[in-house]
Amino acid sequence: MTKQRLVKQFCTARDTAYRLSELAPIAFEPATNISDPSVFIDTTVKFQEIQGFGGAFTEAAAVTLDKMPPDLRQEIMQAYFSPNTGNAYTLCRTHINSCDFSLGNYAYTEVDGDVELKHFSIEHDRQSLIPMIREAIDLSGGKLKLFASPWSPPAWMKTNGMMNNGGKLKLEYRQAWADYYVRYIQEYEREGIPIWGLTVQNEPEATQTWDSCIYTGEEERDFVRDYLGPTLHDAGLGKVKVIVWDHNRDRMFERAKAVLDDPKAAHYVWGVGFHWYCGDHFDNVQLTHDAYPDKHLIFTEGCQEGGPHLGSWDTGERYAHSIINDLNRWTEAWVDWNMVLDETGGPNHVGNFCSAPIIADTQAGEIRYQSSYYYIGHFSRFIRPGARRVACAKNLDSLEANAFLNVDGSVAVVVLNRTEQAIDVVLKSEGLQAKTSIPARGIKTFVF
DSSP: OOOOOEEEEEEEEESSOOOEEEEEEEEEOOOOOOOHHHHHHEEEEEEEOOOOEEEEEEHHHHHHTSSSHHHHHHHHHHHHHHHTSSSOEEEEEEESSSOOSSOOOOOOOOTTTTTTTTTOOHHHHHHHHHHHHHHHHHTTTTOOOOEEEESOOGGGGGGTTTSSSSSOOOOOGHHHHHHHHHHEEEEEEEETOOOEESOOOOSSOOOOOOOOOOOOOOHHHHHHIIIIIIHHHTTOOTSSSSEEEEHHHHHHHHHHHHHHTSSHHHHOOOOEEEEBBOOOOHHHHHHHHHOOSSSSEEEEEEOOOOOOOOOOOHHHHHHHHHHHHHHHHTTTEEEHHHHHHTTTSSSTTTTTBBBEEEEETTTTTEEEEHHHHHHHHHHHHTTTTOEEEEEEESOOOTTEEEEOOOOOOOEEEEEEEOOOOEEEEEEEEEEEEEEEOOOEEEEEEEEE
8 A cells, every 4th residue: 555645734814823833734645637726736847046035134123122121032043044933044135335224324334545455444343233143153063154235335436425325435435335245345354243245225216315335237236356256366256256236126237238148247147136125027037037047046035014014914925926026937946034023013223114924022022923924934944055946837716835855755735715715725736636725815825
């Protein structure tokens, strides 16, 4: 008698108690030609390798954690980084100099004309940010990869003389700014924090009331080709992944083209990063892959804007919709914005409050897990680094789905239902089928 093949299923759904809850397994049986809604998985057809999932270490997140009692701080960190009980984050982001989710503007040298970086110091980051990152590295078993993004060079390097409100990098400081990234990487490595990658500039088309700096596509190309790329290489840091764009999907292809059509610039570029603050535009993700298949795609930032949105279900669905559709278009990693914010959706030094998957209520001393935490976990817990996306075909528009073959041979299938009705569906693979149902406004991950 052949042993029955079981499929584990994990579920999160609105109006239920299910939150990444493991349900009774379902069984594979010989497939029939039934015409029920189905999700067909073929593990012999393979696509991109997955780098990982994660969120961002910001000064706001670190300072908020510091305000929580030690046991709750530990719970939050384990909720993200424990490979056994948490979301098992493995690829995260942080900021070079300050960002809007800092307590104020700061740079590592604020001395005018310090092109030799004699006054360069990361002492500010040692207060809260670096301890949080180190703790995460330990919890992940040393498997955490980190990339860093600048929101602005120091004020003295810029045309507007301030870190906020856009402005550009002065041409005479391009080499000093390239040296700055190298020094940052070296200083962080001395703290026991290796830097896996860099984005050239966070949101280079956005003049913000907070830390920001503007580049045209041509300016980013020239800076990478003539300064940043060669400077990293000469410092022995050629393995650090350089990521361009780091802004919304709407202009992603156009901006990637400006850099990658130059062979010398493209030589230094590992991939293209993108955000979601402009609508879906998933076709531009696919187009960028199709045009430059040797370059890697990484979602570098997304969050729910405008305050903490406590208890909202839409935020979680927004994450899952984006993650599924980005991964189905060759994205290799998906990185959320702030991991933790306080009850106001901050702190933020210009009042640009947002939500986070975990809100730490520093007044009440309580952890408030948001729907987005569970929805992200449906991917990050089960699709492990090194997994390959495999063919996943569905025959119902109201479901969104994808599938992955992990290094250990397990298959993870994620199916999202954003409608108000439960949907019966059949999983099909290798001549077998398993009948199941996706709850209304729910998501399931299947593992077999």
